[in-house]
Structure formats: structure tokens, C-alpha cells
Amino acid sequence: MSRVLSEFSVAIGERMPLAGQRILDVGCGNGDLVRELAGAGALLTGLECSEAQLKRCIAATSVAGESHVYGLAQSLPFEDEQFDAVVLRGSLHHVPTSLMSTALAEARRVTRSAGELFVFEPLAFGSLFELTRRVDDETTVRARAQQAIVEAIDHGWLTRRHQREFVAEVVYPDFMAAREQFLAIDVTRKALLDSADTELRRIFLSAGTPTEQGWLFEQPVRLDVLG
Numbered sequence: 649m650s651r652v653l654s655e656f657s658v659a660i661g662e663r664m665p666l667a668g669q670r671i672l673d674v675g676c677g678n679g680d681l682v683r684e685l686a687g688a689g690a691l692l693t694g695l696e697c698s699e700a701q702l703k704r705c706i707a708a709t710s711v712a713g714e715s716h717v718y719g720l721a722q723s724l725p726f727e728d729e730q731f732d733a734v735v736l737r738g739s740l741h742h743v744p745t746s747l748m749s750t751a752l753a754e755a756r757r758v759t760r761s762a763g764e765l766f767v768f769e770p771l772a773f774g775s776l777f778e779l780t781r782r783v784d785d786e787t788t789v790r791a792r793a794q795q796a797i798v799e800a801i802d803h804g805w806l807t808r809r810h811q812r813e814f815v816a817e818v819v820y821p822d823f824m825a826a827r828e829q830f831l832a833i834d835v836t837r838k839a840l841l842d843s844a845d846t847e848l849r850r851i852f853l854s855a856g857t858p859t860e861q862g863w864l865f866e867q868p869v870r871l872d873v874l875g
Contacts, residue, residue, distance in 0.1 A: 655814055656737055657684045659871055660766055663810065666690045669732040674721050674755060675739025678832065679705035679714075686712040693731075695719045700832045721751035729760045737768040738869075741786060741793035748796035756806060756874075764809060765874040769793050775855040776818055776865035782848055783830050783837060797872050810873035821862040823852045 660666070667689030673682050676694030678701055686692040692714040696702045705716040719725045721736070721743050734755040743751045755765050770777065772787045781787070800806040820826040827848070830837055841848070856863035 654681070654684060655816060656681055656735075656768060657688065659768075659812075659814075660685070660733065660735065661688065663764060663766075663873060664733060670730070672724075672726070672731045672734045672755075672758065674724070674734060674736045674751075675742060676705060676716065677701050677737075677739075678829075679708055679716065681735070681737055682714050682716070683708065683711045686714040693717065695721075695724070697721075698833060700835055704832065722747040722754060724754045724758050726758045728757055730758050732760055732763045733766060734759045734763070735766045735768070737766075738770050740767055740769055740796065741789045743793075745789060745792045748793060749800060752796060752800050752806065752874075763875075765806070765872075767797060767872045767874060768869050769797075769872075770816075771813075771868045771870055774815070774865075774867045775857075776867040778855045779826070779848070779851050779865060780830070782844055782851060783840060784834075794870070797874070800874070806874045808872055809875045811871065813868060813870050816867045816869050818865045818867060819859065819862045820852075820856070820865070823849055823863075825862070826852060 666685060670691045671685055673692065673694045676682050676696050679694050682692045682694040694705055694714065694716040696705060696716065696718065697720050702716060702718055717725065721739060736755060740748055740751060759765060770790060772790045801808050827841055830841060852863065856865050
């Protein structure tokens, strides 16, 4: 089993024992966090609405019996209080703005009363943001996600138990790997990626930092642990 944990997994592990805990990863993307947490002994379910990403999750070698299902954050296909923790890693801002509060309410519904919600949201700056904003400028939706969290706390149906910021690192072996990731998130981006190819390559080389593993990009992230 993998024991290499990203800062996302470490942040969760600092709040709860991972072994034996039932955790839902909402918007699990390619499943890397699901596999990390499963490798640390947690019982993982990954939920994803992108068919392309879900196929990648299912095709990956299983670490510890983790499962993946199709679904939407604003309408989770699970019973009440089914999980010890629910994680939204960079997924809340992808929910339609009018449904972000509903997505938080759904995460709260399926989390046990003693459990916690881990909401990791990228902030609108950093070298990765400079690259991705040419494909999809998320300045407004990222701000709205932060607002949805504050509103849920102000209205009293969620409480903030912990908050901190850190810088996550993403390494792409080359430009085509980044392009493939952008396309896996949303296949309708192909025309845009084709038309902006020259500019994206320029940004990739100017914003990224070359390393032995590839090109490194930094993304500041805010974690809110909610109860």
C-alpha cells in the first residue's frame, strides 16, 4: 500500500485517525486522493460527475478496495450519516453557484454527527491559476465558493472547527500531460485548447518551474474543516 501522502491527506489525518474511517471524496477527479487515503487504511468512496475522470478512477489499480460512483455534489446518492468524513477537494467551486449551499448541505447530511467536512478550495492566484485561468477563469466561482461556506456558518447549520492555508504543488511531466488533464475534467474544452494552444504553451513554460520530474506549478489552497 502507498504511504506517500500529499498535504491534503496529512491535513485530514491530523484531524482524525484514518484507519477504518469511512470517507467520501466528492469530486474525486482522477482518484489520487482516494488512493492515498485508502493506502493509509481508510475506507474510501470516490464520487465523480465527469465520465472521463470516472473511467480513469475505475481503470486504476485498486489500493485497498476503494469504490467509485457517478454522482453530483448537490444530490449525493447516499443515505444520511453514512460517512465519518466528507472531503471536497477543489470541487465546491465547480458546482453551479446557485447550488453550492445545497452541495454543502448534502455533505453535511451524509456525514455522521461526530464527523467533519473537509473543504479544500483553491484561491485565485498562484502559478497554476495563471495557467488554468486561460482555459477557465474561475476568479468569480472561487470567490462564490468561499462565500457559500461563510453563509452556511453565518446561518448556523455548519460551524468552522479549523481553517488554514497552504500551497499545493502540481507537477506535469510536460505540456501535453497538462492538456490531457484539462480535457479529462471537461471534454468540451477541446476546441478552446486547440485554439489557445500556442498561448497555453507559452504560459506553461513561463509560469512553471522545471524540475527533474517535470514542470511544477503552485496553487494556494484554503482548508475549512466544518462540523
